[in-house]
Amino acid sequence: MSTRMQNNTRLRFDLQMIASWIRSGSRVIGLGCGEGELLEHLKTQKQVRETGIEIVEQRVVRCIEKGLSVIQGDINEEVGDYPDDTFDYVILSQTLQQVYDPLALIRSMLRIGKKAIVSFPNFGHWHVRMQILFTGHAPVTPQLPYTWYATPNIRVLSIKDFRAFADEVGFRIQKEVAINTDKQDKSGRIVSVLPNLRATYGIFLISRK
Numbered sequence: 173m174s175t176r177m178q179n180n181t182r183l184r185f186d187l188q189m190i191a192s193w194i195r196s197g198s199r200v201i202g203l204g205c206g207e208g209e210l211l212e213h214l215k216t217q218k219q220v221r222e223t224g225i226e227i228v229e230q231r232v233v234r235c236i237e238k239g240l241s242v243i244q245g246d247i248n249e250e251v252g253d254y255p256d257d258t259f260d261y262v263i264l265s266q267t268l269q270q271v272y273d274p275l276a277l278i279r280s281m282l283r284i285g286k287k288a289i290v291s292f293p294n295f296g297h298w299h300v301r302m303q304i305l306f307t308g309h310a311p312v313t314p315q316l317p318y319t320w321y322a323t324p325n326i327r328v329l330s331i332k333d334f335r336a337f338a339d340e341v342g343f344r345i346q347k348e349v350a351i352n353t354d355k356q357d358k359s360g361r362i363v364s365v366l367p368n369l370r371a372t373y374g375i376f377l378i379s380r381k
Contacts, residue, residue, distance in 0.1 A: 296330030
């Protein structure tokens with residue numbers, strides 16, 4: 173059974189779900205924070221102490237224009253500059269599939285933060301499977317809109333893969349949710365039955381064991 177949710181906010185549905193897990197007044201860092209939509213929401217609605225890292229200069233400029241504390245840099249390198257437990261939450265939204273060394277980054281996230289939130293497109297979704305089965309081509313979907321030669325994604329993972337990854341490398345999954353969204357990602361629903369087959373995104377709240 174799936175639960176449909178909709179919010180009038182401009183925030184993407186997956187970011188709405190992440191925001192709902194953040195406690196007010198927390199120390200938060202967003203890795204690959206884009207133009208700061210989530211950080212801005214958390215700052216204004218939950219009074220968090222925000223920090224962000226983004227590699228694209230124009231996006232950093234947009235964040236600064238919004239009054240956000242964001243630096244330009246490579247997240248894989250910049251996280252090493254922070255002491256242990258600097259943040260309450262470290263957020264990596266829809267970026268894990270583009271990371272060269274996911275294990276090293278997640279370990280760094282759990283070193284500098286008490287908790288981490290990770291989200292990613294689910295490559296186990298039935299639409300992806302059917303495209304491969306019936307066309308024999310690399311899939312192109314609304315969540316994975318790139319052709320194979322132009323995609324920034326260098327990792328292929330599903331919700332089940334991430335659960336197995338947690339068991340193998342030794343971090344705790346405190347909370348998880350699987351979702352589907354509309355084409356604009358503004359509304360969506362929580363998928364509770366067969367999430368690895370039916371959900372387009374997985375979102376996980378993790379911590380050290």
